[in-house]
Amino acid sequence: MTPPPPTQPKGPRSRDQVLDATLALLSEAGYARLTVEGVASTSGVHKSTLYRWWPDKAALVADALASRMDTGPLPDTGNTRDDLTSWLRGTIANYTATPAGATMPALIADLAGRPGALDAFRAAFLTERRTNCATVIRRGIARGDLPPDTDVELFMDALAGAVFYRQLVTGLPIDPDLPTRLVRILGL
Structure with missing residues (x-):
């Protein structure tokens, strides 16, 4: 909250x-x-x-x-691949299909120039979203779908980072199949 x-x-x-x-x-x-x-x-x-x-x-x-933006799903389908794909689809929709999501790059640039402002935003905005994703990843580790030594933070960065990189840097399409391909690349 x-x-x-x-x-x-x-x-x-x-x-x-x-x-x-x-x-x-x-x-x-x-x-x-x-x-x-x-x-x-x-x-x-x-x-x-x-x-x-x-x-x-x-x-x-x-x-x-x-x-006001959705915190994303906390799916539990019994299959880590499907859970992560679902989480990623929700994340993509949040940042690419809403006017609010489209403002994120300008907001982050504005916040980055002020001490403490970006940290406050991370605490208010990202914490719950990352917690949901971490729950899905840890559940996958517990199921044996992911290696026990999986770096949860890095795994989350790889998932979401690819989306933001395409959105902000390369401009490559964020097509409907991207979540499936990303999860596959990460070994599931």
Whole structure:
């Protein structure tokens, strides 16, 4: 679950309005053109109030993404290959088929330049998603589908890293068969 902003908004309805407005504007304008002023206007919450709840645009967007994007499936089909393929399909859909996911590269670039901001985003956004994937991998180790000395962190990086590399660097297609091919390359 995503931790609340440093100062919790007056009510869940206001917070929900702000986060929904943030995602709506992200999908319309993209990260670069999104403004706190626009979010305030769209959500009906005063701009100064937003700055009390979130220190800046990046923190607001990070919270919106963390609280609204799916954490991905935690499949248990009895088959590690199918579980990992399902998890990867959910991850791909999150980052390629949603307007919010498309903003991730710009958000991460913005957060990277500020001490502590990227770490806070990782804690709010990535922790639960990685925990789900680690559970699937550890279950595969327990079943004997993966070697007992499998480096769980590296395995997760290899799965998700291939997707992000294609999305951000090479521009190669992220086709429907990619999860199956990735899991096969990783030995399943």
